[in-house]
Amino acid sequence: MTEKHRLIIDCDTGTDDAVAIMLAALHPAIDLIGVTTVFGNAPLTATTINSLSVLDLIGRPEIPVHAGISRPIVRKAMPSERFFKTDTVADPHGTYLDIPRTTRQPASTKAVDYLIETYRAATQPITLMPIGPLTNIAAAVALEPRFAEWVPKLIIMGGGHEVPNMTASAEFNIWADPDGAASVFEAGFNDVLMVPLDATHRALVTDKQCAAIGALGTPAAKATETFVTRRINSYEAMQKMDIPNSAPVHDALCVAALVEPDIITTKRCHVAVETSGTLTLGRTVVDTHHRSHQEPNADVAFDANADRFVAMLMETFG
Ligand code: RIB
Ligand code: CA
Numbered sequence: 172m173t174e175k176h177r178l179i180i181d182c183d184t185g186t187d188d189a190v191a192i193m194l195a196a197l198h199p200a201i202d203l204i205g206v207t208t209v210f211g212n213a214p215l216t217a218t219t220i221n222s223l224s225v226l227d228l229i230g231r232p233e234i235p236v237h238a239g240i241s242r243p244i245v246r247k248a249m250p251s252e253r254f255f256k257t258d259t260v261a262d263p264h265g266t267y268l269d270i271p272r273t274t275r276q277p278a279s280t281k282a283v284d285y286l287i288e289t290y291r292a293a294t295q296p297i298t299l300m301p302i303g304p305l306t307n308i309a310a311a312v313a314l315e316p317r318f319a320e321w322v323p324k325l326i327i328m329g330g331g332h333e334v335p336n337m338t339a340s341a342e343f344n345i346w347a348d349p350d351g352a353a354s355v356f357e358a359g360f361n362d363v364l365m366v367p368l369d370a371t372h373r374a375l376v377t378d379k380q381c382a383a384i385g386a387l388g389t390p391a392a393k394a395t396e397t398f399v400t401r402r403i404n405s406y407e408a409m410q411k412m413d414i415p416n417s418a419p420v421h422d423a424l425c426v427a428a429l430v431e432p433d434i435i436t437t438k439r440c441h442v443a444v445e446t447s448g449t450l451t452l453g454r455t456v457v458d459t460h461h462r463s464h465q466e467p468n469a470d471v472a473f474d475a476n477a478d479r480f481v482a483m484l485m486e487t488f489g
Contacts, residue, residue: 175202176429177295179286181239182422183211183303183344184221185264186398190484191302191328191422192222193391196231198487200430204297205289206236207282211303211347212264213257215241218303223273229391232275239282239307243348250346250452254337255409263405263418269397283310290321298429301355302328302422304344309351312358319358326364327355328425330442330455332471334368336410337453342368345444346453353444356455356468363469365442366425367455370435370472374424374480375417378403384484392488424475427483434483436474439467 178201182188195203206226208219219238226234242248255261278285286307290297299322301308308325311318329344329352337346345352356363376384376399385396402418412418428435441458443465445451456463457471 175200177202177204177297178429179205179207179289179297179299181207181209181282181299181301181303181307182222183209183213183218184225184268185212185218186268186402187420187422188212188302189221189225189268189398190395190420191426192225193229193395194423194426194484194487196226196229196234197391198426198430201426203234205285206234207239207286207307208236208277209239209282209303209307210241211344213266215239217266219277220273221268223275223277224268224270227273227275228270228394236277237280237282237285238277240310243304243351244306244309245350250349260404261409263402265401269401270394282307283314286311287315287318290318293321296323298324298326300326300425300429302425304347304351305329305355306348306351309348309354312354319360322360324362324364325360326366326425326429328366328371328422330365330457331368332455332457332459332473334372336368340448340451341453342455345455349444349446349453352453353446356442356444364428364437364472365455365469366428366435366472368421370475371419371421371424372412374419374475374477375412375414376420376481377414378416380481384488387485387489389488395484395488423484424480427480428472431479431483434476434479435472437470437472440469440471441465441467442469442471
């Protein structure tokens with residue numbers, strides 16, 4: 172058996188974060204050693220409770236959850252309210268996930284301290300996978316200048332080159348804390364994989380595939396059906412996909428790419444984040460044609476294999 176991928180997920184647990192956590196916790200090739208939470212899809216208290224609830228549901232309460240930062244690192248709040256009413260059909264997450272709510276508390280050590288101390292002491296490589304706003308990662312870099320050196324691989328769900336979702340220019344995770352995101356892309360992490368909407372929108376899960384997953388009958392399978400059904404209803408109402416009655420499960424594609432790198436297709440580019448544009452705030456500027464003459468700092472995913480992605484969900488949650 173080859174060495175498992177040791178992984179820490181930093182998340183703003185909502186529905187696709189929840190599928191990512193379950194895929195990471197249950198996949199035989201992954202050792203999910205910790206979860207850190209940040210504001211984003213819901214307030215920090217809710218993203219933390221949701222993360223604990225998911226781990227309870229799949230019988231993995233021993234995986235620690237460390238709560239992080241509740242607002243963007245510079246701004247007092249996200250640049251504006253989200254464009255839909257929370258907890259309506261337009262909201263693909265809901266404040267609290269539709270699963271039994273945990274009675275547990277997160278670990279006493281806060282996320283940023285946990286990340287710094289875990290990577291300071293690490294004797295084996297641990298991939299860090301932020302799948303929400305990059306605020307905790309930016310804070311770790313600000314607090315410990317060597318943090319970027321200590322992290323062997325950073326897999327970011329975020330950004331968009333031809334595909335936005337929060338504004339005409341930007342994707343939610345980056346837009347929610349553009350200053351934090353900018354500092355992460357500038358921090359000099361050794362090995363950055365960025366999985367933007369250009370890739371996640373090519374790994375759609377259909378209503379039929381969602382029902383097939385649910386029919387597997389395990390707690391993870393039934394929860395995935397609940398989460399993805401909500402996402403499909405929301406996307407049908409707010410942002411129809413190329414395939415009718417389907418939805419992306421952005422964050423889980425990052426986990427899939429960790430164990431099967433060729434599930435996505437990448438191009439090495441320089442990526443920077445706009446932090447001041449009126450129309451472009453939070454945009455990931457992906458220099459596909461090397462016009463900035465800056466060294467590429469990320470592998471950017473532009474395509475994904477939807478069949479392999481759904482097959483991995485079926486194999487792991489069965
Ligand atoms: O834009 C998609 C991202 O925003 C996903 O991580 C989703 O969970 C939300 O955080
Ligand atoms: Ca997320």
